[in-house]
Amino acid sequence: MSPAPSLKDEAVVSLFSKYRDRDLVIKIAERIAEAAGGDPLRIMHVCGTHEWAITHNGLRDLLPEGVQVVAGPGCPVCVTPGGEIDALCRLALEQGVAVTTFGDVLRVPGYKWSLAEAKASGADIRVVYGISDAIRMARQETARDFVHFAIGFETTAPTTAIEVIKGPPGNFSVFASHKLIPPAMEYLLESGAGIDGFICPGHVSTIIGADAYRDLAARYAKPMAVAGFEPLDIMLAILNIALQRKRGVAEVYNEYARAVRGPGNKVALRAMEKAFKVTDAYWRGIGMIPGSGLGLREDYIKYDTAAKYGIAASGGERMPEGCSCGEVLLGTLRPEECPLFGRGCNPEQPVGPCMVSIEGTCAIAFKYSDLKLRSRRP
Amino acid sequence: MEVCLAVPGRVTKIEGEKAEVDIGGIRREASLELVSDQGVKIGDYVLIHTGYAITKLDEAEAREILKAWRDVARAELEG
Numbered sequence: 001m002s003p004a005p006s007l008k009d010e011a012v013v014s015l016f017s018k019y020r021d022r023d024l025v026i027k028i029a030e031r032i033a034e035a036a037g038g039d040p041l042r043i044m045h046v047c048g049t050h051e052w053a054i055t056h057n058g059l060r061d062l063l064p065e066g067v068q069v070v071a072g073p074g075c076p077v078c079v080t081p082g083g084e085i086d087a088l089c090r091l092a093l094e095q096g097v098a099v100t101t102f103g104d105v106l107r108v109p110g111y112k113w114s115l116a117e118a119k120a121s122g123a124d125i126r127v128v129y130g131i132s133d134a135i136r137m138a139r140q141e142t143a144r145d146f147v148h149f150a151i152g153f154e155t156t157a158p159t160t161a162i163e164v165i166k167g168p169p170g171n172f173s174v175f176a177s178h179k180l181i182p183p184a185m186e187y188l189l190e191s192g193a194g195i196d197g198f199i200c201p202g203h204v205s206t207i208i209g210a211d212a213y214r215d216l217a218a219r220y221a222k223p224m225a226v227a228g229f230e231p232l233d234i235m236l237a238i239l240n241i242a243l244q245r246k247r248g249v250a251e252v253y254n255e256y257a258r259a260v261r262g263p264g265n266k267v268a269l270r271a272m273e274k275a276f277k278v279t280d281a282y283w284r285g286i287g288m289i290p291g292s293g294l295g296l297r298e299d300y301i302k303y304d305t306a307a308k309y310g311i312a313a314s315g316g317e318r319m320p321e322g323c324s325c326g327e328v329l330l331g332t333l334r335p336e337e338c339p340l341f342g343r344g345c346n347p348e349q350p351v352g353p354c355m356v357s358i359e360g361t362c363a364i365a366f367k368y369s370d371l372k373l374r375s376r377r378p
Numbered sequence: 379m380e381v382c383l384a385v386p387g388r389v390t391k392i393e394g395e396k397a398e399v400d401i402g403g404i405r406r407e408a409s410l411e412l413v414s415d416q417g418v419k420i421g422d423y424v425l426i427h428t429g430y431a432i433t434k435l436d437e438a439e440a441r442e443i444l445k446a447w448r449d450v451a452r453a454e455l456e457g
Contacts, residue, residue, distance in 0.1 A: 024447055031450055049383060130428030159430045162411050203384045206425060206433040232447050258439040259425055265433060268412045
């Protein structure tokens with residue numbers, strides 16, 4: 001395959017302004033209404049950045065009556081088991097290891113602590129931009145043990161894989177909590193959550209490819225569209241799903257072809273295959289999803305925090321009392337419908353994980369609840 | 379600092395598997411290891427996630443989708 005032509009500066013500026021053309025968005029909303037034909041259409045996305053784009057741009061207000069876009073479990077921080085957070089707090093507090101992780105993990109409550117609370121109690125918890133920063137620290141501070149809390153879907157897992165394959169220093173290990181999106185989509189389809197189609201996550205799809213969903217779309221007869229993150233990207237994906245249903249087909253439309261190729265990123269997929277084996281995994285608020293996790297292969301076990309420190313796999317998961325994150329993650333409850341929303345649970349004092357991460361459905365809803373696009377059609 | 383975000387950046391320098399990228403005026407280092415087969419050159423745009431380029435952005439496809447949107451709008455006007 002020959003390399004694709006690149007985007008040039010001025011082209012990008014003009015391209016991106018067109019991606020937000022308000023009149024086009026409204027025209028596409030009208031086409032969605034025609035295509036849906038007045039029948040209810042419930043579409044799920046599984047990506048925190050899609051939820052941000054939909055809410056930030058007020059797209060729900062533009063959709064015709066009956067056409068619903070709901071957020072699924074698309075926030076990796078939100079589905080990370082509380083028991084894993086507790087285990088890493090304990091490791092940092094009791095064994096003096098340095099724990100590195102991404103910024104939005106810090107305040108997520110475990111059952112006993114959050115990493116931020118452990119840090120306040122003197123634990124060495126450090127925020128990093130990526131795993132390579134954590135490895136750099138470990139190389140510089142050889143007397144200290146470092147544990148990287150590796151959270152994230154298929155977008156992030158290859159970065160962990162490639163570093164583990166390269167061979168980090170002996171005082172570095174990874175607590176791999178990566179999760180896989182297609183098995184979660186299948187779980188939701190099996191659970192009869194009343195989903196008519198999926199907007200597939202853009203960044204995850206740069207790695208796994210648009211082809212990764214074809215089997216699911218065919219087996220469950222659900223139209224799907226891989227979408228980018230501009231308002232028009234998302235609206236066109238919704239229109240495509242509505243048109244597919246109208247025509248009685250269930251395919252995977254790649255709307256985000258400027259970043260996503262059918263087979264995905266082969267280098268990244270090869271690294272994941274080499275470093276990880278597929279495991280069952282707990283999703284906080286949802287439960288055990290078969291084949292949805294990644295564990296380090298035997299060849300790399302010396303970099304596996306769980307093996308190195310004897311941490312048992314996280315067991316059954318529960319949410320804090322009164323918290324509805326489980327239902328929010330399944331798309332069966334909007335954040336505003338949770339009795340705690342804005343009443344005891346807000347981004348400053350979050351009760352559940354969905355209110356913590358900026359990718360969390362509740363945090364996004366809270367931030368934008370009064371800023372909806374004032375352009376609902378008459 | 380957030381785990382799930384990816385941002386587009388323009389490659390301004392390449393040294394081995396490391397690139398310097400311009401993300402909206404801010405320069406940072408990004409690894410090209412995950413896009414080693416995508417022929418990334420200086421001036422190309424890549425999506426960057428936690429310090430790693432995860433895909434090259436494709437101008438032809440970016441233009442193609444604009445055309446698709448215009449076609450949708452035109453169909454609406456004609457229809």
